[in-house]
Amino acid sequence: MTNTPVLLSLHNITKRFGALTANDGISLDLHRGEILALLGENGAGKTTLMNILFGHYVQDEGDVRVLGDGGLTTLPPGSPGAALKAGIGMVHQHFTLAENLSGLANIRLGTEPLLSFGREGAARAKVQKIIAESGLDVDLDRRVADLTVGEKQRIEILKALYRDAKVLILDEPTAVLTPQEADGLFVVLRRLAANGLGVIFISHKLGEVLAVSHRILVLRGGKKAGELVTANADRRAIADLMVGKAVATVVRTPASPGEVLFALENVSLHGASGRSLSGVSLALRAGEVVGLAGVSGNGQSGIAALISGLAVPTSGTMRLYGETVSRADPRALVANGVARMPEDRQHDGVVGTMSVADNIAIEEVRSAAFSKMGFLDRKAMRERATAAIAGYDVRCQGPEAEARLLSGGNVQKLILARVLERGPRVILANQPTRGLDVGAQAEVHRRILAARDRGAAVLVISEDLDELFALADRFVVVHAGELHDAGPSEGLDRGTIGLMMAGQSHLRTEMAS
Amino acid sequence: MTIRLEPREDAGLGLKIGVSIAAGLVALLLVAIPVLFAGGSPLTAYGLMIQGAFGSMFAFSETLNRATPLILTGLACAVAFRAKLWNIGAEGQLYIGALAAVCVGSGLLQLPPALMIPTVMIAGFLAGGLMMVIPTVIKQRFGADEVVITLLLNFVVILLIQMLVEGPLKDPLSMGWPQSVSLIAEAKLPKLLPRLRMHWGLIVGLVAALVLWLMVRKTVLGFEIRAVGENKAAARFAGIPVDATMLKVALISGGLAGLAGVGEVAGVKGYLSSDLSPGFGYSGIVVAMLAGLSPIGTVIAALFVAAVFVGADSMSRATGISSYIADLVVALSLLCVLVGSFFLRFRVKWERQSVVA
Known part of the structure; x- marks a missing residue:
């Protein structure tokens, strides 16, 4: 497959979110007619990488090059419009369809000027040609709301192909499909690839990656952990690549389990x-x-x-x-x-607009520790919060600071203080x-193991x-x-x-x- | 140049109050335009409005009289909105509260005033509360939107009231007017001052505001209402009974609106008719929003809205400019507050186009 021309090339992509490096110097090439699987655990950086490729995020370093008329050209970062124009089509895990419109209307949506008459016939002919070539059978005139999940996905793929996509990205496409629908999708993808499309298939499921892809790129912790040709890949080797080797952070003594x-x-x-x-x-x-x-x-x-x-x-x-x-x-x-x-x-653990003290007391606010006769014992709440801030090193302005102003790590320390202080x-x-x-x-980790030892x-x-x-x-x-x-x-x-x-x-x- | 919006870390109390005051002022400024079209001078018109609302003891007492139901419906909306329970039905709850007052207070019970007045109030509170509890239960059971239910119930209630005052509750001595039998003397709220219409309902409103303020800040229930309103998922995870808390909020909210109805019947009119409220329930929404959902702010916002209405009536009599100007001021100040709340949440930054690396 590597003898066909390169359609898409990511070069040294790095993306940081605060202290977290979601993508760390990732490079990849996608060839014409190739199905490349992007494999990794949740949080490995797959979706971030694809969002950069599609222009949803702006990378901190590196660039995206796409095959154009004059060879590989660099895409302007952060522009989904440019990515679409360059022939990159993306099928998101959560569909982006207008449920109350027909399949055909959804496919045409956004491709034509506001006032356009009499183009439906041409559009229909084009879509039907694509359907004939790819085997993406679907009723174009039904309302999308009445379609099954698998059919909606076909509309999404048709949408991308209708815009003359050269590269098709599918983000966890089988997550919502039944096994039978997934098999159907694989058949379609192989046909599309055979017709010259480049496909990037994002997944954390080993089996389907082995079934459909030509080449596998494994991501772990934002880094490229390995790259292999599917035909010679060993299941066990890929699993090892995916989950990585141990990096011990805390020393754990042997347990003495009780009742x-x-x-x-x-x-x-x-x-x-x-x-x-x-x-x-x-x-x-x-x-x-x-x-x-x-x-x-x-x-x-x-x-x-x-x-x-x-x-x-x-x-x-x-x-x-x-x-x-x-x-x-x-x-x-x-x-x-x-x-x-x-x-x-952040969503279930704290009420962002309430104070640190309130959030520490929230689980036990009706107990005698924090209230008397239905009235809050503000003094007890403040004392407990002050102790928690000191004991668990919660970095904040003080007990009255709003919880939403805390960083993720400090929110977790707040929750640790809330739940562990009770023994x-x-x-x-x-x-x-x-x-x-x-x-x-x-x-x-240290706190959790200390609680275990207790x-x-x-x-x-x-x-x-x-x-x-x-x-x-x-x-x-x-x-x-x-x-x-x-x-x-x-x-x-x-x-x-x-x-x-x-x-x-x-x-x-x-x-x- | 691009405009960038940055979330604010925290909007101070001063900024919040400033936005509300600015909203009122901007609304008055905008209303100057139609006043000019009507051929009046905005300055004269607003001068007359202020005089009409505050210019004499009588004028001021009328403003306070008008503010009384607005404080209660405003509190009704404020407490519900705080819990993200969108009660748009204060108007209907007000009428149902008034209806309960008439049912209990027109001869069914004969008690001395010291017992009769609390009885009438409790009846109005519970009836109004029930009118909000029902939509809340429907919302919890079936996921129906309380905005739609409470809004539509307003029309159901007003038709019910019309039917009752034309039929079973009709006062035989009303000479054909569609109004209910009168409350007995023992059930009526005493006037605050002789010869003025102000009544004890005002005190009830002020006490309710104080109690709510204390409840929100000092009680476990207030804590739970805040938690449920701000983050339902976290409240549920922390073990706060979300549905039960919402029902308590519904009872308090509807009950306060019901009390507003009791005040109008027992303090002002003495009987129930289908024109008891010129939209006090709807104005309560504006009052609550202008007040930033603060109980104490509600009292002040209610005074503002009442002054606009009373002042506009008086101004209209003097200049011939329609008193609908008042509705315009109130409606525009709500819009301005909504726009203003955007600036409370975001800081607007103008900056030159940054070069994307």
Whole structure:
């Protein structure tokens, strides 16, 4: 494939968001007729890279070159219009269609002057020609709202092709598709590539990447971790590239697990997809950290919702200290010594326009510690906040500062102060260091391990395997709403976990035997 | 040159008050244009308005009388908006509160004033509150938009009132006028001063403002209302019962609007008719927005809006310029506050086109 001309070339792209480097010197070439898979875990920098390519973000360094009439020309950064004009078409994970218009109208939208009459016939003919060539069969006259998700995706692809795209970018295109629809999409993509289109296929699913791509580029932590030709790629090698090697940050002493403090027994939870659980069992023991690994959206949020007291099992039993929990009541859990760190700390963890003191007291505002006869005990709230700011090194103007003015790391320290100062016996740490810099990360890890050593039962949910290996004494892996025990972290390696995350739990048994 | 908008870190209290005052002034300035078209001099017209609103003891008492229901409907909107519960139905809740006052206070119960007046008030509060609790429950159960429900209920209520005062509640001694039977003397709110229409409803409004201010700042309920209004997801995660808190807000909000209705019936008119309120419920929205949803600010904003209405009536009599000018001032000051709130959230920066690297 590399003997065909280069359609698109990214050169040394770097993008920083504050302290976080989302893309670090990434280069890639895309050839005519090639399907290039961009593979990486969540947060590896895939979407950022594509947003730079499409002009949604402006890169800090590097440039994007596209094949034009006079060879490769550099695209002006930050201009989606220029990217479109240069023949780059993007199909976002979340569709950008006008639901109340027909498929054809959506395809034409934005390509014609405001007052244009009699062009529909020409447009229809062009779209139908594309359909015939690509096999993207869809009824052009139905309202988009009445189409299935797969059909909407076809309209999105047609939209890009109608604008004479030379390069087609698909961001996690199979996330919303059934397996059958995904197979159909792969057939279409191969045909499009055979007709000379260059395709970039973004995914974190190993299997489909192997099935559809010619070449694979693996990203990890914003850097290019490797590049290989799919035909000679080994599944295990790619998994290793994806999740990387251990970088220990905190020293973890061996655990001495005690009694079970929190347990899920054959729990099922019906709810939105990505939250559903079926037949999950989990035991959290005193003095032990359990690491929950999994590709996001496989049921982590369901488990988090249960321990957070936001949901109760649809069937099965949830026990705290041996007693059945049958009511979704966060306050009761908090009062009984459960500490909860939310996944999205800015959205669920703090009320931005309220003060640091208010946010530290918020979970227990009705308790005698912070109120009397329905009136707030402002003095107690302020004292607690002052102590928390000092003890957990929360950088802020003071107890009265609004929480929204705090940085992400300081918000997390605020939440740590809120939940750990009570000496909790069960701790849920959901993505405890996502978006934090290395220093803040180590601090959070140290606190979590200290709580474990004090005898707390801890569940860490993270998309960062390095983090899980740093903290967890035992691993469980969630896939498609089911939980699989991976055993003690000693003797486990990243590759095994990576395969289990992809739903290949049987491979673990094979390798163990 | 490009215009860039930067989110502000924090708008100080001074800026917030400044924006509200500026909004009122800009509205008055803009209304000078139609005044000129009507052939009047804006300065004379505004001079007459100020005189008409504050120029004499009588004028001032009329302004306070007009402000009384506006304070209560303004508070009703302010407390609901703070919790992001969009109560547009204060008008209907006011009428239902007035209806409850008439039902309880026109002879059904015979109690001394010390018991009768609180009874009438509680009845009006609960009835108005129920009128807001119902849309809130529908919103929570079925996801229906409370803006639409509360707004449309206003028309349902006014038709109900029209039916009642033409039918079952009609006063046989009204000589054919569509008005209800009168309240008994024990149920009527005493006047504050002899020969003036100002009544104890004003005190009720001021006390309500003070209580709300205390509630928001000092109580757990106020804390929870703020949390739910500012970030529902975080409030829910922290264990604050979001739905129950919203229902409490709905009861308080609708109840305050109901009290406004009680005040008009028991303090001013003495009977219920379908023209009891010239849009006090809708003006309450403007009052609350002008006040930046602050309970104490609501009192001041209500005085401003009342003064505009009373002053415009008086000015209209003297100059022949239509008193609809008052509606224009009130409506424009709401628009100006909305524009102004944009500047509270963002700082506008003009800068030369930066070179993109």
